[in-house]
Amino acid sequence: MACFYKMIWLISLLLWTLQFIFAQNSLDRQASYAADASIDKTKLEEIMNKAASYERKSEMNITTVEGGEVILPCSMVTGEKSAVAWMDKMDNVLFYNEQRIIDDERFEMLHSGNQWNLQIKNVSTLDGGQYRCLLNSSPVQLKFSDLIVYKPPKIDRVASSQNIIADEGMNVTLICNASGYPQPKYKWSVMKTDDSRQPEDIPGPEDGQVITIYNTQRNCEDIYICTADNGYGAGDQLQISVKVTFPPNISLPNKKLYHTVGGQTVLSCEVDAFPLGVMYWTKDGAKIKDSTQSEGSRKYKYSFEESESGGRIMRLTIYHIQDRDFGFYKCSASNTKGRAEEYMELINQAMLKKLPALWPYDTSTSASPYFTDFALKPSYTSPRRPSRAPRPGAPLPSPVSSVSCVGVILSKSLLILHVVVVCLFL
Missing domain, CATH: 2.60.40.10 (Immunoglobulins)
Known part of the structure; x- marks a missing residue:
C-alpha cells in the first residue's frame, strides 16, 4: 500500500509541475511578444491579474461560420493613462491598445474613437470561446463576447462505408460518419440504376448514420446517397455503390x-x-x-x-x-x-422438303432463313385399306368412308423435325 500511495503522490507532483511549466511558458510567450512591441512586462502581468480576479460572465453571443470573418465589438472611453487590451479564452493578451501581442496576423485591432473592435479573419473552430475587452482603469472595466463558430458538415470518407460488393442473400450495412457543429442530420436516398436516375428517399431517423439492407438481391444493385446537413453551408454527400454477386x-x-x-x-x-x-x-x-x-x-x-x-x-x-x-x-x-x-x-x-405429303407449309414464300414454329393442319386423309373376305359366319364390317388424320404441332423443343401422324382405325 505504501508503494501505491507513493505512486499517487509522484503522479500528482508531475501534474502540478506540468501545469506550472505551461503557465510559465504562456507568461514568457506574452513577455516575448511584449518585448517585440516595446511593452512593459509588468503591464501585461497587471492586466492578466486584473482579468483573472473578475468572474467570467456571458454578455454577448456572436456567431460565424468556419472560414468566415467576424468582428467582436468593444466600446471604451479611455483616458491618458488608461489602456485597452483584448484577451482570449486562454487568458492570452492579443492586443494592448493598437499594438499586436499575439503572433497571428488573422487578428486585427479596428480602433476608431471609442471603438476598440477585434477582427478575426479565416475563423476556425479553435477560435471559438469567450473573449474579453479590458480597460486598464480604476475600477477595471470588462466586456465579454462569446464567439460561437459553426462548422458546415463534412463526411469522413475514411470512417464511412466505401463501395460494397456483397453476395446475394447477405445483409449489408452502410455507415455515414460526418462531423460539424451543430451535429449534422442525416438523410438517405437511393438512385436506381435504370434510365430514370432519380433518387428516392429512404425513410429513417435524422440521426441515422447507419442503414441495413436485409437479404440483398440482384435488384439491389443501386447507388445509395447519404446527405449530411446542419443548416450551415451547402451540406455534404456521399455516394456508396452496392454490387450484388450472383451466379x-x-x-x-x-x-x-x-x-x-x-x-x-x-x-x-x-x-x-x-x-x-x-x-x-x-x-x-x-x-x-x-x-x-x-x-x-x-x-x-x-x-x-x-x-x-x-x-x-x-x-x-x-x-x-x-x-x-x-x-x-x-x-x-x-x-x-x-x-x-x-x-x-x-x-x-432442307429437311423440311423431305415430307411433301405431310408438310402443308409453303417454305418458298418465306424469305427469312429462320423458322421458329410450324404446324400441321388436320386435313390429311389416309386411303382406304383393301377389303378382306369375311370369315364364314363373321359379321360384316361397318362401312367407313374415310380416315381422319390428327394434326401435330411441331414445337421449338423437338430434335430435328418430327411428324407424328395418328390415324384412326376402321
Whole structure:
C-alpha cells in the first residue's frame, strides 16, 4: 500500500509541475511578444491579474461560420493613462491598445474613437470561446463576447462505408460518419440504376448514420446517397455503390434455328451475372474458338454487347454452313458463384422438303432463313385399306368412308423435325 500511495503522490507532483511549466511558458510567450512591441512586462502581468480576479460572465453571443470573418465589438472611453487590451479564452493578451501581442496576423485591432473592435479573419473552430475587452482603469472595466463558430458538415470518407460488393442473400450495412457543429442530420436516398436516375428517399431517423439492407438481391444493385446537413453551408454527400454477386442466368432468344447449307447464321445467348465471368459456345463437347484471325479460315466469330438488363449478349457467327455444322450448340457461362448452360439447335432447312405429303407449309414464300414454329393442319386423309373376305359366319364390317388424320404441332423443343401422324382405325 505504501508503494501505491507513493505512486499517487509522484503522479500528482508531475501534474502540478506540468501545469506550472505551461503557465510559465504562456507568461514568457506574452513577455516575448511584449518585448517585440516595446511593452512593459509588468503591464501585461497587471492586466492578466486584473482579468483573472473578475468572474467570467456571458454578455454577448456572436456567431460565424468556419472560414468566415467576424468582428467582436468593444466600446471604451479611455483616458491618458488608461489602456485597452483584448484577451482570449486562454487568458492570452492579443492586443494592448493598437499594438499586436499575439503572433497571428488573422487578428486585427479596428480602433476608431471609442471603438476598440477585434477582427478575426479565416475563423476556425479553435477560435471559438469567450473573449474579453479590458480597460486598464480604476475600477477595471470588462466586456465579454462569446464567439460561437459553426462548422458546415463534412463526411469522413475514411470512417464511412466505401463501395460494397456483397453476395446475394447477405445483409449489408452502410455507415455515414460526418462531423460539424451543430451535429449534422442525416438523410438517405437511393438512385436506381435504370434510365430514370432519380433518387428516392429512404425513410429513417435524422440521426441515422447507419442503414441495413436485409437479404440483398440482384435488384439491389443501386447507388445509395447519404446527405449530411446542419443548416450551415451547402451540406455534404456521399455516394456508396452496392454490387450484388450472383451466379449466371442464361436466356436464349431462340432455341431452334433453321438454315441452309452454304449460308451463314448467328447464334445469340444473353447472360446475366455478376461478375460476368467466362462465356463461350461448345458443340459436340468441343469449345468453339474465334477463327476470324486465322489465315485462310473464317468459320466462327464471337461478338459481345451489353444487354438492356446490364448483362451481356454473346453472339456466335457461323460462316459457310456445312452438314456437320447442324446439331446442338451449348452456351456456357461461369463465374465465382456458379455456372449455367443452355442448348440451341441449328437445323438443316432442307429437311423440311423431305415430307411433301405431310408438310402443308409453303417454305418458298418465306424469305427469312429462320423458322421458329410450324404446324400441321388436320386435313390429311389416309386411303382406304383393301377389303378382306369375311370369315364364314363373321359379321360384316361397318362401312367407313374415310380416315381422319390428327394434326401435330411441331414445337421449338423437338430434335430435328418430327411428324407424328395418328390415324384412326376402321
